Amino acid sequence: MISSDLTLRLARLAEATTIANLSRDLIEDGLRWRWTPMRVAASIRAPNVNVLVACIHDNIVGFAIMRYGDDDAHLDLLAVAPPYRRAGLGRQLLQWLEKCAVVAGTFNVTLEVRAGNEGAQLFYKCMGYRALAHLPGYYQGIEAAIRMGRDLSCPSGRKLRSVI
Numbered sequence: 001m002i003s004s005d006l007t008l009r010l011a012r013l014a015e016a017t018t019i020a021n022l023s024r025d026l027i028e029d030g031l032r033w034r035w036t037p038m039r040v041a042a043s044i045r046a047p048n049v050n051v052l053v054a055c056i057h058d059n060i061v062g063f064a065i066m067r068y069g070d071d072d073a074h075l076d077l078l079a080v081a082p083p084y085r086r087a088g089l090g091r092q093l094l095q096w097l098e099k100c101a102v103v104a105g106t107f108n109v110t111l112e113v114r115a116g117n118e119g120a121q122l123f124y125k126c127m128g129y130r131a132l133a134h135l136p137g138y139y140q141g142i143e144a145a146i147r148m149g150r151d152l153s154c155p156s157g158r159k160l161r162s163v164i
């Protein structure tokens with residue numbers, strides 16, 4: 001069972017390559033690999049970034065990276081390995097990072113998702129996020145992005161105005 005064996009914790013530097021490989025395979029498919037081990041390692045070291053991993057029996061089965069600014073937090077990446085999807089893991093990863101934002105007094109969270117990734121857009125909608133903008137060519141000129149956002153001070157994220 002996922003729930004009894006699952007641990008959420010901050011990533012270790014030695015896990016940067018595993019996380020980068022998951023990003024390449026699950027998120028950046030068809031694009032130039034931008035979240036290389038070096039970039040993930042820099043995020044793990046950064047004081048304003050949380051790199052969170054979901055582990056089952058010491059295996060990383062999901063991860064998420066959130067960057068905290070003064071006024072906004074930005075979800076850089078989130079993925080769950082296919083065999084573990086639709087079991088609430090994505091929700092747990094995102095809520096963990098959102099709680100940190102709230103504790104820091106940062107209530108606006110934004111993210112970009114590939115326009116063709118309808119499953120992830122439905123997931124974010126389910127998590128209270130709204131589409132804010134359509135960004136043509138955002139991903140290396142190959143694919144558009146949908147920018148989505150949520151105001152964490154409002155349970156349904158209603159305050160952020162949709163423009164698309």
Ligand SMILES: CC(C)(COP(=O)(O)OP(=O)(O)OC[C@H]1O[C@@H](n2cnc3c(N)ncnc32)[C@H](O)[C@@H]1OP(=O)(O)O)[C@@H](O)C(=O)NCCC(=O)NCCS
Nearest residue numbers: 026078079080085086087088089090091119120122123126
């Ligand atoms: C998007 C993603 C992280 C969701 O992770 P997950 O662990 O499967 O999500 P959860 O189980 O927590 O889903 C919570 C709810 O979101 C909705 N949801 C999640 N995935 C969905 C999908 N593919 N289609 C429709 N709704 C979906 C459902 O309402 C779900 O609740 P339910 O299963 O009880 O119906 C996962 O599908 C994934 O890793 N995708 C590939 C990488 C990616 O696209 N990342 C996001 C862009 S960076």
